């Protein structure tokens with residue numbers, strides 16, 4: 001249980017993991033180097049109109065070449081952990097093949113981190129499926145499950161002597177539903193049946209990979225990262241709104257957490273899928289495989305939303321975590337639409353509501369409903385915000401909004417821990433401004449600014465504020481606006 005010292009200073013327990021996160025496709029660049037083959041995102045970036053400004057991952061932050069500088073930056077900030085992902089298309093260009101040069105890159109990176117005392121937290125899949133596997137059906141195909149397990153074992157074989165923290169998948173909701181139903185993400189398909197197939201195959205790939213890797217090394221930690229959100233009924237007195245909020249919760253949170261931690265799909269989600277004539281392609285024994293024991297649950301949290309079953313009269317802002325019906329024309333994986341309504345909360349440049357208390361609720365709920373009973377700790381594997389940053393004449397980046405966002409969410413983490421949630425770490429998203437998927441380089445989530453002309457890195461004020469908390473484990477009373485009292 002975290003301590004609260006006199007005054008309002010919050011104290012995090014010793015050993016709390018402080019880190020920053022990135023993902024391969026968003027930062028590496030070097031898209032055609034050392035034997036890397038195209039991923040679904042390389043293809044998607046070339047679809048006219050798919051990505052803002054026609055941006056691609058060809059260069060990104062050029063982390064593939066500049067990683068020593070990035071590791072040094074993290075060391076300067078005093079971060080204890082770095083969450084990154086390995087690029088499947090660098091490592092297994094084709095099923096059954098291994099690209100040594102691709103593995104060597106991550107081996108150098110891991111060594112560089114360990115030399116600086118930074119613990120590597122490796123995610124195996126952060127959305128960059130090799131295009132050749134998409135051509136065979138992608139995540140909608142059950143074959144992809146075996147290919148993923150094979151890839152996971154290759155990475156473990158090369159790095160398992162040094163990497164102790166393994167995450168199978170990042171946000172499988174995004175992979176399945178943005179990729180195969182909404183089409184906002186690669187591979188840009190709009191097929192509800194494929195999306196629900198992808199959901200199931202991603203979960204099965206997770207469970208099988210955990211079991212296979214644990215058989216090789218029972219001493220390492222294995223987990224999965226899920227994006228979670230809180231949905232409130234716009235009108236708590238309306239049974240239709242209450243049902244809409246419950247459906248959203250089932251379709252974003254429970255449909256991933258329950259199979260992984262409880263070994264079953266939630267009926268509300270299955271009913272929603274059935275309403276459009278689709279169902280997860282479950283074979284006998286799949287749910288037991290999906291529910292393979294894990295050592296930690298990673299939770300990514302950005303925002304909450306108020307939802308309604310009534311179509312709003314005015315065009316409200318885009319639903320944020322809303323996985324199903326959007327106010328846009330994306331196809332649905334449920335017959336009953338759910339709309340999000342504005343509560344007048346402040347918003348980030350993504351138009352996402354800032355709702356720190358939602359993080360407290362997500363963590364407490366995950367602990368109570370899923371991880372606590374099994375004694376599984378939670379890590380906040382992503383939290384952060386996009387804002388349009390200004391660069392001051394002296395070159396500094398006074399990102400008061402992002403600073404406040406991060407510190408307020410750290411308070412929420414601390415509050416959840418105070419109520420008993422077993423949270424062991426927090427990773428800021430993101431270390432660097434980077435390729436923000438369909439938004440290209442327009443949206444900046446970094447605590448470190450990247451000038452995309454020169455590729456120069458500059459820690460923003462938020463990096464300094466976060467570093468201070470990470471170094472001391474203490475969070476003082478900061479007025480909103482982000483001035484940190486040392």
Ligand code: PNW
Pocket residue numbers: 023026170171174227300320321322382429436437445
């Ligand atoms: C996450 N939504 O993506 C990812 O893990 C990161 O790679 C990404 O950069 C970060 O959050 C910021 O977006 C999401 O539409 C993308 O609800 C979209 C959604 C949620 C998370």
